[in-house]
Amino acid sequence: VQDAGLIAATQGKLALAEQRLRAAASAGDARGLPGEYLTQIAGLASIEIRHRSNPAPALAMLDSALVSHPLAAIDPIDRPYPMLASAYALGGRPDDAQRMLSEMDRAVPEGARKGNAFRLQALGDVAAARGNYQEAIANERAMHAIFGCLNCGYFEIADAFAKLGQPDSARYYYEQSLTHASAFELYRTPIRLAATYQRLGEIYEKNGDRKKAIDSYLKLTDLWKNADPEL
Numbered sequence: 001v002q003d004a005g006l007i008a009a010t011q012g013k014l015a016l017a018e019q020r021l022r023a024a025a026s027a028g029d030a031r032g033l034p035g036e037y038l039t040q041i042a043g044l045a046s047i048e049i050r051h052r053s054n055p056a057p058a059l060a061m062l063d064s065a066l067v068s069h070p071l072a073a074i075d076p077i078d079r080p081y082p083m084l085a086s087a088y089a090l091g092g093r094p095d096d097a098q099r100m101l102s103e104m105d106r107a108v109p110e111g112a113r114k115g116n117a118f119r120l121q122a123l124g125d126v127a128a129a130r131g132n133y134q135e136a137i138a139n140e141r142a143m144h145a146i147f148g149c150l151n152c153g154y155f156e157i158a159d160a161f162a163k164l165g166q167p168d169s170a171r172y173y174y175e176q177s178l179t180h181a182s183a184f185e186l187y188r189t190p191i192r193l194a195a196t197y198q199r200l201g202e203i204y205e206k207n208g209d210r211k212k213a214i215d216s217y218l219k220l221t222d223l224w225k226n227a228d229p230e231l
Contacts, residue, residue: 009190012227035078082118089125
């Protein structure tokens with residue numbers, strides 16, 4: 001159900017994605033896994049924040065989930081601190097995100113934290129939300145080095161370079177995010193694939209490469225050909 005929801009979101013079918021991810025969250029709840037419930041809600045919040053211009057409803061959903069499923073009632077090892085922190089950072093609340101990660105450092109044993117790639121990604125998201133783009137790049141690179149996913153972190157690195165005014169480096173990492181991934185990995189990245197096509201198209205267009213720009217825009221329109229009307 002989760003993968004089906006992520007694929008729907010990648011295709012711009014946000015209503016269907018929400019339905020499926022909430023079903024996955026409810027399934028976790030039914031199995032007595034509140035950490036899984038929060039993981040799914042954090043993922044849904046991140047998707048909503050990326051695709052809609054108003055993050056407030058998604059953040060309210062996240063706040064509500066933490067009230068109904070308090071972290072203190074969950075085994076520290078099972079608390080999805082990084083996913084929650086990333087969602088808060090993407091929503092423009094980096095202080096709340098950092099609070100999550102600081103609590104993780106206190107509650108979770110060092111051995112479980114040390115190799116946690118999601119924690120490094122969350123640190124990158126917090127740094128980016130605060131405008132510390134070089135720090136964001138460093139954390140994303142560290143995450144990529146220990147994660148098995150071939151293209152993980154490349155989109156965020158590209159975004160950071162774009163914010164730093166380095167479009168050539170941004171283009172390189174956007175391209176790498178498409179090259180170093182299977183089709184399944186691409187379609188499970190709902191907050192990245194459409195944006196990658198759009199931003200590459202804009203970079204190519206600005207550089208005068210109309211052929212590549214059109215190709216990127218066509219990939220975007222094909223990806224979202226059955227998207228929700230609002231998109």
